[in-house]
């Protein structure tokens with residue numbers, strides 16, 4: 001570092017501006033790929049070049065039309081396909097059923113001995129989960145409350161480059177209105193308590209507000225889905241959050257909780273299992289996003305005495321048909337002590353479920369790229385390969401528009417211009433053309 005500052009002083013003495021030095025510290029990297037999905041289109045573009053300067057995309061276009069800056073580091077992904085890094089709309093870095101429980105005394109639905117672990121231990125697991133997510137192609141993750149404020153520290157440590165992980169949007173505590181439900185959520189008992197909690201959580205470092213609106217998952221009678229909060233309480237929380245310029249994600253599994261959360265102005269309805277024509281019509285009209293977590297719901301359904309998987313499938317299809325904006329969400333925690341997954345690092349499986357239930361492969365991928373970015377308020381920086389966006393780019397060896405399971409086998413991961421994974425170098429299926 002010393003020589004750099006010495007050089008800086010010398011250049012300043014010679015009259016060179018700071019911008020020259022700034023530009024020099026911005027390393028230029030060029031990626032060549034046979035196919036590119038920009039995160040927004042209906043098709044792949046072929047034979048593309050991406051020029052990256054520092055952590056941002058400088059230019060993207062067909063090979064031959066894009067000028068390759070002298071001295072740039074070139075990465076050739078051969079016959080591979082590049083895409084924007086994936087965005088997980090709903091995860092919990094700190095919850096890890098596979099390791100026997102949740103944070104702060106929370107007891108899993110299927111209780112196992114020694115269910116709780118300390119916050120420091122949960123934070124170590126969270127660092128491991130963040131790395132698994134990044135290495136499997138998720139360059140952005142929204143964490144919907146992991147208890148306390150350790151998620152703020154995790155986000156900051158990743159941003160500072162201390163540990164590898166996705167860019168994170170964090171909720172800190174989350175709010176609920178019932179005695180039942182995850183213990184680490186803050187209990188709100190009035191509209192004013194809700195407003196106060198929004199202020200407290202934003203002061204503590206939250207990027208958005210999480211409400212646990214549905215006290216129960218769908219039951220045999222389905223429809224009901226009792227909200228944990230009154231409409232007045234939910235509206236107060238949403239109003240205060242929006243007044244402060246942040247979004248609100250509301251877990252609403254079924255029935256009344258879904259409709260009430262849409263009416264209250266929640267920006268997304270999380271992990272929906274049961275909806276109806278009226279709720280999806282309202283969501284489409286208001287632009288409310290929805291997430292489903294289809295894979296984990298299907299796995300959990302094996303332990304229920306009602307057709308939860310079928311209800312979840314029908315609800316996803318109803319929302320899709322109504323034109324609701326659906327964001328890719330996995331809720332990766334490992335399914336309730338059963339060690340079935342999907343676990344962190346396996347989230348790509350959700351895309352196949354979305355395709356099995358009726359999306360086209362590119363529609364499913366858009367839900368985890370451009371649509372996913374819009375859902376978390378980051379449409380201006382991630383979710384697309386275009387000039388000015390963060391260079392969050394992943395690569396697969398096949399054609400994900402034909403086989404979406406390619407995203408379960410991500411081989412290249414770049415976040416902010418930095419390469420975290422490149423399996424193409426040694427892969428036999430990629431002829432080295434350069």
Ligand SMILES: [Zn+2]
Nearest residue numbers: 090092144331
């Ligand atoms: Zn969740």
